[in-house]
Amino acid sequence: MPSTTDAPTDPAGAPVLGGTPVADPARLAASWLPGPDEEPMRMTLSTIDANGFPRARTLLLSEYDGDRFFFHTDARSRKVADLGADPRVALTILWPDASRQLVVQGTAMPASADECAEAYRRRSPYLQQLAWLNTAEYAQLPLAEREARWSRFREERAAPPQPPGWVGFGVRPHRMLFWAAHPDAASRRVEYVRTEDGWRRSYLPG
Ligand SMILES: Cc1cc2nc3c(=O)[nH]c(=O)nc-3n(C[C@H](O)[C@H](O)[C@H](O)COP(=O)(O)O)c2cc1C
Numbered sequence: 001m002p003s004t005t006d007a008p009t010d011p012a013g014a015p016v017l018g019g020t021p022v023a024d025p026a027r028l029a030a031s032w033l034p035g036p037d038e039e040p041m042r043m044t045l046s047t048i049d050a051n052g053f054p055r056a057r058t059l060l061l062s063e064y065d066g067d068r069f070f071f072h073t074d075a076r077s078r079k080v081a082d083l084g085a086d087p088r089v090a091l092t093i094l095w096p097d098a099s100r101q102l103v104v105q106g107t108a109m110p111a112s113a114d115e116c117a118e119a120y121r122r123r124s125p126y127l128q129q130l131a132w133l134n135t136a137e138y139a140q141l142p143l144a145e146r147e148a149r150w151s152r153f154r155e156e157r158a159a160p161p162q163p164p165g166w167v168g169f170g171v172r173p174h175r176m177l178f179w180a181a182h183p184d185a186a187s188r189r190v191e192y193v194r195t196e197d198g199w200r201r202s203y204l205p206g
Helices: 025-032 078-085 113-122 125-133 143-156
Strands: 042-048 054-060 069-074 088-094 100-110 166-180 188-195 198-205
Touching: 025 100, 025 166, 042 069, 042 078, 054 069, 054 078, 069 078, 069 113, 113 166, 125 143
Parallel strands: none
Antiparallel strands: 042 054, 042 088, 069 166, 088 100, 100 166, 166 188, 188 198
């Protein structure tokens, strides 16, 4: 968890990390987000459905690699259908103590097979099993049958391999908005917009 609620700034107003003004939002995001061996954060992924409406749901942020925000899901899901038609997305990441929020707009691209395998390996046994049983057919069953199938699966397949329909996406941001609360000042946002030769930074109110 972050120890401060607002990044310190240099005289020109740039967020400062380790004494250096941050021109690149990747550094700021990496300093806010958990590393690969820490508990993954939750985020809201918003896609655009076939009627042009935003469609949002909570996902785990599997990893941020300094360039893309990765998530993993079922290939048969609505979100994957949405992304096939329009890869533009928004991600909203709220820190559990509400001290920080990071909002990203970007483009979701399929993750590599290696990246998916590594993310599946890092999932807990419960989530690995969930990846197998989270089907439309299973969802229709009464609770007793869902429990029976769940425990039967666990007995028969202690360490299930990655299921075929388990896919990943990496979101490459074109805009990143860092919101930080402050106990003694108004909250504010630092916005980074990708340009041809880097990032344009500006400060926005709450
Ligand atoms: C805390 C939390 C974490 C979740 N993490 C994931 C995830 O990492 N991947 C996933 O496919 N669904 C995850 N879900 C379920 C999704 O919110 C969603 O219901 C599901 O992916 C189907 O979404 P879709 O029909 O919009 O594609 C999570 C739900 C919650 C509440």
